[in-house]
Amino acid sequence: MTKRKHIKMPIPFCELLDYLRSRGYAERSVREYEDHARWLTEYMQDNGYGSYTSEVYAAVIKHIGNDGRYEELSSFLKRRWHCVTALYEFQQTGSYTFRRKKAEKVIQGGLKEDIESFMEYRRSMLQAENTWKQYRLDLLRFNIYLYEEGISDVSQITTAVILKYIQERMARFTQPTIRHALTSIRQFLFYLHETGRTESNLSLIVPKCGARPPQQIPSIYSKEEITRLLDVMDRADPKGKRDYAMILIASRLGLRSSDICQLRFSELDWKQNRILLKQKKTGAQIELPLLTDVGEAIIDYLKYGRPQSELPFVFLKHMPPYDCVTGAAFTNAIKAGMRRAGITHKGNRKHGPHALRHSLAAVLLEQNTPLPVITGILGHKNPETTKMYLRIDLNSLRKCALNVPGLDPDYYNRGNGVW
Numbered sequence: 001m002t003k004r005k006h007i008k009m010p011i012p013f014c015e016l017l018d019y020l021r022s023r024g025y026a027e028r029s030v031r032e033y034e035d036h037a038r039w040l041t042e043y044m045q046d047n048g049y050g051s052y053t054s055e056v057y058a059a060v061i062k063h064i065g066n067d068g069r070y071e072e073l074s075s076f077l078k079r080r081w082h083c084v085t086a087l088y089e090f091q092q093t094g095s096y097t098f099r100r101k102k103a104e105k106v107i108q109g110g111l112k113e114d115i116e117s118f119m120e121y122r123r124s125m126l127q128a129e130n131t132w133k134q135y136r137l138d139l140l141r142f143n144i145y146l147y148e149e150g151i152s153d154v155s156q157i158t159t160a161v162i163l164k165y166i167q168e169r170m171a172r173f174t175q176p177t178i179r180h181a182l183t184s185i186r187q188f189l190f191y192l193h194e195t196g197r198t199e200s201n202l203s204l205i206v207p208k209c210g211a212r213p214p215q216q217i218p219s220i221y222s223k224e225e226i227t228r229l230l231d232v233m234d235r236a237d238p239k240g241k242r243d244y245a246m247i248l249i250a251s252r253l254g255l256r257s258s259d260i261c262q263l264r265f266s267e268l269d270w271k272q273n274r275i276l277l278k279q280k281k282t283g284a285q286i287e288l289p290l291l292t293d294v295g296e297a298i299i300d301y302l303k304y305g306r307p308q309s310e311l312p313f314v315f316l317k318h319m320p321p322y323d324c325v326t327g328a329a330f331t332n333a334i335k336a337g338m339r340r341a342g343i344t345h346k347g348n349r350k351h352g353p354h355a356l357r358h359s360l361a362a363v364l365l366e367q368n369t370p371l372p373v374i375t376g377i378l379g380h381k382n383p384e385t386t387k388m389y390l391r392i393d394l395n396s397l398r399k400c401a402l403n404v405p406g407l408d409p410d411y412y413n414r415g416n417g418v419w
Helices: 011-022 027-046 054-064 075-093 112-124 129-148 159-169 175-194 223-231 238-253 257-261 292-304 327-341 353-366 371-378 383-392 394-399 409-413
Strands: 274-278 285-289
Touching: 011 027, 011 075, 027 054, 027 075, 054 075, 112 129, 112 175, 129 159, 129 175, 159 175, 223 238, 223 327, 223 353, 238 257, 238 292, 238 327, 238 353, 257 327, 257 353, 327 353, 353 371
Parallel strands: none
Antiparallel strands: 274 285
16 A cells, blocks of 8 residues: 655645534544645645635636536546635635536626626515526527627627527427516616617517416315324434424424525524514514424434434434535425325325415414414415415305306297207
8 A cells, every 4th residue: 555645734725624523524534635735735835835715726727627617627637626616615605515616607798897787786686586587598598609609799689699598598498487487588688778778669569478378276285184294203213303303393384495495593482482484485573482392393303313423404414424414305204294194186286395384374374363464474476366265265265166057948948958
């Protein structure tokens, strides 16, 4: 076995290795990080770098190969990229979360400044992050098409160009995707006209996508079915304790999956028995009661199930490297629980966290809870959204039923009937 060259690594590099071990990384993975840390230390010494600054980090990334083009690197060099990035991030923040490097879709071409200006305008309107990202994706696709057509300035965009893009590039998309893409392009073109970048208002050219499809009936589960789901959770198992607490929050409080998965300790007010959080979807603040059974389930998980971690999230993955639970993992836990509980999906009912949220709304309607109260509990930004649950309030709908008037017996005697 080749003996390792003795190199004294900087203290932050050594601390990262200890941090990775505390996060549950396998020793083989830690040794790999150590090998790259030794290489980085030697590289810095050979080039006269005293500390690992942002300038040094940029130089190292470029030195790794291909002028920093990650996608063209070999598997070994990609691992080196991850390790030197981990070393830099840990030195700056004291923590590191492993993640795969994704190729960022960069806006290029002559419309780059116009699109970026429009996106900053949309962000200034306090738009939800997911909506903002969708706008960016729609305009990125539109910009790629314009670039391929040799259009490098907004003055070159014509009615024919817009209609050709819609005809050639949108046919493969679903109706909701087409509707949102047309909205994004329409808003962008209107912005160009309002800011004086174009003389004519090209947004008037973008067609509407027709009427919205009718909303589906929300999927709901009865109290008995939800009780069966909770009963099959293995609360003797650490992961089962976590899933039980998360499902209990979804069914009792109606929180969205994103808010449950990323629930933080700072959002739990134990003294006042309440949950105070900023919703991920709407960005609005919401306050909910920390019910006794919910609080007990969280405490049980924290004391006897949660992996040791300094992360601020309440619910963590149970496989290293530990991080907050993903929405997909939460959905899979619910699906698995429903299978064990023998709960069928009659009528193609959805079987994820949102179905538990709908079920809570149904229970509140059964208890004659006013719609504004339900809006507050579910954290809807628009009160009109809550009205969709009126379609599942069968008791109230029955009260609205009208008697069908009878027909005059002479109607059939005149030969107008079906007999």
